Amino acid sequence: MVDPSINEHGQRFDRLQLAALVGLMIVGGLFVCSATHANPLFENLPWYDQMWVRQLVWYAVGIGVGATICFVEYHVIARWAMVIYWAMIVCLIAVLIPGIGSTHGWGARRWIDLPGFQFQPSEFAKLAFILAAANFLSRPIEELRRPSIFWMAIGLMMLPFALILKEPDLGSAIVLVPTGMAMMYVAGVPKRYLAILVGSVGLLGVLFIADILFAPPSLQFPMKAYQKQRILVYFGHNYFASPDADATPAESRSIRQQQQGDDYNVRQALISVGSGGLTGKGWRQGTQNALGYLPRAVAHNDFIFSVIAEEEGFVGSVVVLTLYAVVLFAGLRIAGQARDRLGKLVAVGVVTLIFSHVFINIGMNIRIMPVTGVPLPLVSYGGSSVLGSLIAAGLMQNVYIHRKGY
């Protein structure tokens, strides 16, 4: 077999990855349309105000921005990495201030309202972190062995992590951890540091969950009630496991209702995915979404995978997984072909970030992950998310375009 890389040297873009990205955007457009077609809120909107049209507009904008990024060499962008990073930190702080940040009626303060667009800084902060971390970690490998550098890298990660967690947006905060760790690992941070990192993250995680599940309320980690409930639901925690003898009937009833409500989204998502079967019910034929069992507020964004899985079945799910696999493995190939460690780290960072999103999002649809508001990249409805994903794709292509030997 002829080494295909010889042929590829002539390529300006990684076409395979681009094709998979286009595929995901097609899937996104189709299923945002399907997920919203039965929603009475959008029924009377003119066609140009329909969610799927808006999504297509965001694709167009995102492709424009992503393409623009391709033409500015990533070294140039990396030079501005810390500026972008701190600018995003300012945005993340700003979003927490009532009056600037908006909750949009949800529990969390995640958005900054701009004319015609609600800007979600955390989506871009993730990318800013990747750029900053890549820039920071691309220093000579000897320096990485210094503990001070390691701790600074940790700090680089923990600052946006803490701010996003404060919004609160547990999902977006958590994806930073695997991304940061993968980048440090690939950069060459000594294994013993990483072992400590993995160990302490794991230990913290276990303590965190144990705290939520078993600790008395006074010792519990301060969290929004709904976040705690989501995690409790994930662990199948029965609110009645330790019946409170003092609870009045009214209290017990309220607890029961709460549990049903918390459990509801996950159960409906599972029913959607499961009832899709092998081949699904056909595009726009899914009943879970059309009848409103799958909550309409989330069907086109966080739970869009349920809609795809119900309507296209296991076959459709595998197609979506394959598209992501192509994008991500092509991303890793780009990392391997990168001219320098900066490029490699940017690519690895983007790949890990997208993968974390995909894994958490699809995982929560089939109950192998707790419910956290993480979008499915490029497919879920949402301007910030689409724009962020396409900028991320632009960064990977940028690294590819400016790879070694070209």
Next chain:
Amino acid sequence: MLIFDELKKNDPQLRLVAMGLAAGFFILLVGLWWVQVASAGAYESHLQTQSYRTVRVPAMRGKILDCEGRVMAENGASYNLSLYLGDLTGQFQAEEKRLRPAKPATQSQPFWKFWVHSSSGAKKATLSKDEIAALQWQARNDVAYTVVTKISRTLQRPLTFDAHGFDRAYRASLYEPYTICQNLTSAEIARFEESYSESNAANLDVMTTRLYPLGTTASSLLGYVQKDDSSIEGEEAYFNYRLPDFKGVIGIEGGFDKELHGRAGEESVLVNNQGFRENEDVGIEPEPGNNVRLTIDLDIQRAAEESLTQHQGTEARAAIVVMNVRTGDVLAMVSSPTINPNYFTGNLPPDELQKEAQMMEDTNLLPQMNRATQTFDAPGSIFKPVVGLAALEDGLNPNEIYQVEEDPMNPGHGCIHIGERKIKDTVAPGAYDFNRAIAESSNSYFIFYGLRTGIDRVIKMGEKFHFGEGTKLQTGQDSRGRFPNLKQVHESDWHVGDSANICFGQGAMAVTPMQMAVAYSAIGNGGTVLWPRLVDRIEAQTPSSGEAPLIEPSAIVRDYLDVHPRSLNILRGAMLGETQNGTGKPAQVPGLTICGKTGTAQVQNQNGDLIGHNFWFASFAPYEKPQYAVVVMVQKGLGPGSGGVTCAPIAHDIYTEMVKKGYLRAAPQTVASTN
């Protein structure tokens, strides 16, 4: 594969990341396979239970027809007005918005936001969950109340709005219409249709209801239905909702409910997450019930009822049975007074409904009782032919003369002394043979010969007629009556006076008119005791279905009297004389020879005081070859009357109608015999 090429290079870190990715994808793949392929069935059934509601759709109930196929009970449309709650959602929401209190304007918006958000009206105050629920409840009630009031005005019928019932319906079955007004009259339908507009949230629903087009005709026999939507045997036991259905309670409707009822179908309604109806499909088509064709001839039935009304009024407590003596087929069965069965389904004008309701309460009239089969009373003299038959079989010479002695306390009337006790006779004292004793109905004669024959033989004869036993009618109205058995008459507390009472149809016995019809049929047909038969056949509602009708066997023999034909001939001759020269004269029909027996039984209350009489006329015709038996019973309070005066004229009318209808042939009349 192309994209893995780089990973073959010596870059352990990237390889580990790639392996991590591959492992992640593998986990997702396995997870998806587990949910979507391995457990798909379980999730599919979850989906079904949460998004489908099953509705029981009743089958078309079979008709009840007379022997010529004329309709006695059928199904009709009843028109209801209902609200479709799904259509009202918009109005509910608008009303809720209107009701919502405005937020007090304490917080002003930051200045830079003025151009961001064009002011979208006053902000609504934030409310707690319970407050919102109360608000929504209020909004729904307001909307529904407004609609109901509007409709009440349109129909010009006062309607009440039941807030709690509405709330219950809203919570329980959003996917089903909420009925606000039932049984619209045609005028109301017209008014509703006239004012119909798109914004009208109410819909005219057509429901089936049970109709009895003949009103009170044969109504005791037909029985009635009541609303009952429970599953019958062999049906799906669980439904989310049941459309109104009827179940027969008593009479033919009750006894043949299984045949009439059919099999309910099932409709699946797809509902959305709030429980509103999206669409529906019929899962199982209902199977219509079968028609029940009776042996009743409506013409005879009507003639009997009209004659009864004409002679005794609508509130007469009476029963009539007309039976074919050869087959046991019942041609007419009247019980009076009776309730219009449309009362039970509410298909009567309000004033009539009220009238029927009042009658239902009447403990004297007891209109729900089928007096032809359900009430049992002393037969009085109409039992004498049974005693006579026992005596004849025992060797009584019909020409033997019995001297009825005069009652010293009541000159002109006879009496008989049984031990210490004197039993009065209504006939004049004198010489009586069998014919005269039957024709004039002498108590003394039958007591004397009954006792001479022996109470055992009388009881045995009565048992051959199956007095004191049911007649297996499936109407749920079948009484056994009362008749002593041999063991009872040999007990120490049985006295000769008790035996004497039996001999003229009083005392420890009671019969239903149906039992007497069976007995007189047996005397008429030569000694065969038959099972009475009410249902001729069970047939499919649609004749084109090709299903063969189930024909109920006719002339089922219950027993034989095993008496000598000579005895029967003597008895029949005496009974012919009764209508020709005796008490039964008013029953006479020109050209028809009727064998009959009148009777008057005393009715006593618990203290033994006389409170009334049961008048009887039991008969069969023609004498030459008996074909039909007619038994008429009228219960009256104290006052004038007798079997011959009260009942025989009614039998006369019935026989006349039967001649007219061709059931009986009247011999051509010569001028001489009409005088």
